[in-house]
Amino acid sequence: MQFTIIKYEIIVVSFVALLIFLLIGIAYLTLLERKFMASIQRRRGPNVVGIFGLLQPIADGVKLIVKETILPSHSNTLVYVLAPIFTFFCSLVLWLVLPFGQGHALYDFPLGLLYILAISSLSIYGIIFSGWSSNSKYAFLGGLRSAAQMISYELSMGLVLLCVILVSGSFHLGSIIESQVYSFHSVTLFPIWIIFIVCILAETNRAPFDLPEAEAELVAGYNVEYSSLAFALFFLGEYANILFMSALSTILFLGGYLPIIELIPLPGILWFTVKCLLHALIFIWVRATFPRFRYDQLMKLGWKYLLPLSLSFLLVESSILIIINPY
Template sequence: MSSLIILLNIISLIVPLLIAIAYFTLAERKIMASIQRRQGPNVVGYMGLLQPLADGLKLFVKETILPTNANIFLFVFAPIITFVLSLINWAVIPLGNGQVISDLHLGILYSLAISSLGVYGILISGWSSNSKYAFLGSLRSAAQMVSYEIPMGFVLLTVILCVGSGNFTEIVLAQKNVWLLFPLLPLSILFFICCLAETNRHPFDLPEAEAELVSGYNVEYSAMGFALFFLGEYGNMLFMSAFISTLFLGGWLPFMYLSFIPGSLWLGLKICIFVVFYIWARAILPRYRYDQLMDLGWKCFLPLSLSFLLFIAGILVSFDWLPN
């Protein structure tokens, strides 16, 4: 019976998540169209509301093309890895008080480990495609994700130091009086920029640079292979938005005295804020050169995040504010 309850909990999380990913793509196209003074999707359904379903159906019924010289098993397996990893990350995110599939004591470490594993799907796809463009895109992506995970790790260490726990529920409850966004504002901005790079999003979408690499690591993919990469990428963006909301915006905790609104709805609203930031960044910012991207990660963000970690640790020790 308990295994059935766990299965129902997983399904009740995955189905709304897939729907959210589908309509994230519609929101992106609509908001970007508004910024660029266009209409965006407006044909399929009322105001284009059925467009994501039509796109999904189109990818589902298309023929899967397998390159002649590709390693077929790894070629098919790579998008599955990316998609599955983007889903299992959500197991430790609390959607409300007690509404979490697995309330791990080291939830932050789990999320960081799963995010690090995501690079394997991209590397395998680039190598197994037997295409120079896909391989270059996968190498770029691997270097980029590894580079930006280090400053992200230092930011997470700072949060753990302030709260005294790596458990997401305890991190949220520690923000009852004040969200960590306010005392750690520079770190929250740095963390969001790292999330842009971690998810290969504009202005750090160098692995998918159309002008240089055609489409990067997924250039040889079509139909459901491409769809799984697409779902994995947008699922990672939603997860990173939930991650930042949990760490810095109090997760499900309400704003001020608006406690009559359910906690899961509050978390959804906070995720939507960061989703808009993702879209806004793609619409208005120019793409970095690859050397600029790596310089930013290693020469700017890494020293900054390490300095803030030592600074916050010094303040906590000096004033004896270390959590028990």
């Protein structure tokens, strides 16, 4: 009994440490994004608060916290307040099953991929709640758009995950990483990796798929009525999802903590971090270079192109695996 209590205490302490590092990572991901986009657009980016602008994320966070919290008079107050909390909570609990190194996961769950699919499907409810409870037509339309978009692209993403599961033979994230010892899935399943990147861009509502937050049409979408700490929770949830999807793509297609070059003796967690940063830079690069899709183009891409393509790759891959190993 005492051993069980100590074990759970370690898990809680580890989760708090992960939360602190995640919040710091989100803060400096926003700075990296602004600096990277500034260099693409030949600007300086943040360079006033602190050396090279290193204190800018802290200043932005303090600014959001000290602002006045506004509750719309015609909103459903309870649901309105709970929506950002629920969204941020879902973005945090996803990290419980991720292995950052060999044997370094907060909870080593044998059905990790199913857990991730379940929690990521729940996160849409926070956006729907915020759009409905705000009692604003812009927020409501943003919530509807986000729900339709996430449902559309989750189908293709689920088929992509099935392709990875077939090759690795497991739902366990650690086993998926170990199956890439000789060759990363980004090489053997390159087209599926590209489809997955497109899907996670749409899942996180990032440009060019940021239709739920389209400023020109919906002002700011589902979070238009939010301010202060509530808006900060939505903001943190969005960037936590970006980091998580980068980490998940690293695990599924780039071998997680496995080294890219065997001759460079870096710890597994450093390799994992480098690969996650490379995926995060893809998010930023796409935002800086591609224009926003129209909504009909977004749905057409998801239903008429990505879904048939991912289904075709799944059928071809399963056929090849049956031919190679009929038993």
